[in-house]
Amino acid sequence: MKSLQDKLKKEIAALLQDSHDLSGVDISFSLPAERKFGDLSTTLAFTLAKKTGSKPFVLAGDIAARLQGKLAAVAEVRVAGGGFLNFFLHRDDFFLAQRRSLAEAWTAPARREKVIVEHTSINPNKSAHIGHLRNSCLGDTLARCCRFLGYEVEVQNYIDDTGIQVADVVWGLLHYRRMDLEAIRRIPDLAAYLWELYAEVNRLFADDEALAAQRREVHKKIEEKTEPEYGTCRHVAEQVLLDHVRTMERLGIHYDLLARESDVIALDFFKAAAAELAGRGVMVPSSDPEKQGCLVIHYDREKIEKIIVRSNGTITYVGKDIAYNLWKFDLLGRDFHYRPFHIYPDGRPIVMTSSAPFGAPPARSFGKGQRIYNVIDVRQSYLQNLIAQVLVQLGHPEAGANFVHFSYEMVALTPACVREMGLTLEPGEESKPYIEVSGRKGRAVKADDLIAMLEKKSLREVGARNPELPEADARKLSRVIAVAALRYFMVKFNLNTVIAFDFKEALNFEGDSGPYLQYAVVRLNSILKKAAAADMDAAAGAAGLAPLPEGERELYWELVLHLSLLEVQVEFALQNHELSSLATYAYGLCQKFNHYYHLFPVLAEPDPILRSLRLGLVLLFKHKIEAILSLLGIEVPERM
RNA sequence: GCGCCUGUAGCUCAAUGGAUAGAGCGUUGGCCUCCGGAGCCAAAGGCUAUGGGUUCGAAUCCCGUCAGGCGCGCCA
8 A cells, every 4th residue: 555655646746746846745545435536535735725725526527627637556546525535446456466566575765764763761770660661662563564574673672770769779789788799790680779779779778868978978989990899899780780681581672782881971972972062062160159160051942041060060860861972973073892692592782882892893894774663751851952952052953853753652650550469649649540650669570570461361361272282382372462462552643642550451352452453363374274274275366356246345355455555554654753642553453353253253154265265264354363462562462 | 830632323433624424332223045144235323521702614714611631750
């Protein structure tokens, strides 16, 4: 459908260029609301009417007359509803083209552009929680969509291994729990241990100003590389990072590069950025007496000045982030060193930045992106917008335009959910619609815990349906189902919808859920397998839709049309930053498939022509749904 | 105070400015001698918070009101 729409646009533009002014008009198509309105619809006449001040219906009639019989793929053009232009396709041609396309693998148009997707970027001081899961699931799906559309994609995960958050737990380990590095190394599940410790020390800091001062002291020692604080910090950051990488790996989420803040600092990235910032007058000494000695950037949009270099000479988070993002666009004139970090089971490596050369340089180059997606929640819009502004001010308008804050709303907990977890509500919170997730307050659902709950429930469901399945197979299967449930749940909401987390909904395997999609494909595959075993041929005999009984033909055709939209849907999702539309599309296709095969039996159909047409449709469903599911990171099991 | 976002069925959410606002959950009632019931079919449920405006056309855009959320730090 994608190629057909592109072709139609060109044909229509050519046919109308002498009679109508199409400049600045983007011809767009949609599937009409009802089948009786045809197969493809455009509101072109309305758009042109607005431009010229003429009547849409009259204009549509004129356009229809000019297009009638001139478009190769179109049997008829009709006007309806006051000015809609509705196209009726040559159905057999379109259908057969769709069938043929199954034989060839979908090849995305070649694009030279390199896309960098930064996602996850969790502070390495405790286990990941459900808020982080939304980030990673969105980021990974985004990366998969970009790859599908032919972009070269590099996935980066930014590690703030120098911040005060890590210092908090380092203080907790060394000075509160009074452990030495050896004892710390022996902690079995460090990330989970720190989950508790982080919440505990933050309760202490809140009540005791002296302790809070100690924490800042530890932070300073880490920056000055004083032992044992520095070594402990390195150990903690690396171990917890590994824990995050493993958690995400369970969900099929992979990274190419782990970029560490400590390396941004060690390699003086900010110095290079600062020279530019100061040289162009973007970063200036503050005129505010309260910010004496600070270097600031004036943020136009908010009409405030943001501190970049503190009066003590240290660099703020934004400053480091500006340098890092300049590097992503290859606008810094510097590069990291690199070292191997981890190898995924499929053999792909994760590389980590390094402040010093480490063995042979990596085979591939990092950074140098033409387009940057930063998957970061909406609460950082302010800073992300500032970075975009700075890119433009430094004379890189194209980078500014290709810098995308892929912003999404947070995951929160319902008050009921907080109570369910055995945590207490503060006064007034009971009446709130939702409560912010907070690692600091220990108020969050741990990612690993949620995955474990999903696997447990999944195992129970699998066991009930497949009592003869060996334990190992059942466990493997339940993992695949758990991942589907989680990943689908995390992308099915619009980006600016706050997910008020609820166990019942997240653990739902019915209806609008990942397992429902898997189940549909498992059923569909089962039909195809049985057909193959019985030597039934999906491609036999059918030269068109004519053999289908009238009642079935309309439905069949509608399904072919919807199935043809895959590429259109992925492009739409990417352009509109709405990955949820993909989830909705996938769900809709599965519903349509379930509906169809309940109405029209495939294997039991005695007429071989009819049967092979139905099998052909099942095959189309298989290819399209499996393609979207792979974009969503959902595997299709053999059985379930 | 300033900025951004949200308000749609009992609940959770969909819906390129387009044709009769759709799903899931929940409720009620059907469907397994039938390709696997994590399924299918049907019913009930809506003044799209509210008042104006723009438009051939508004849940969607603009202005106001009400209600809620999030930002605005020499934290990251």
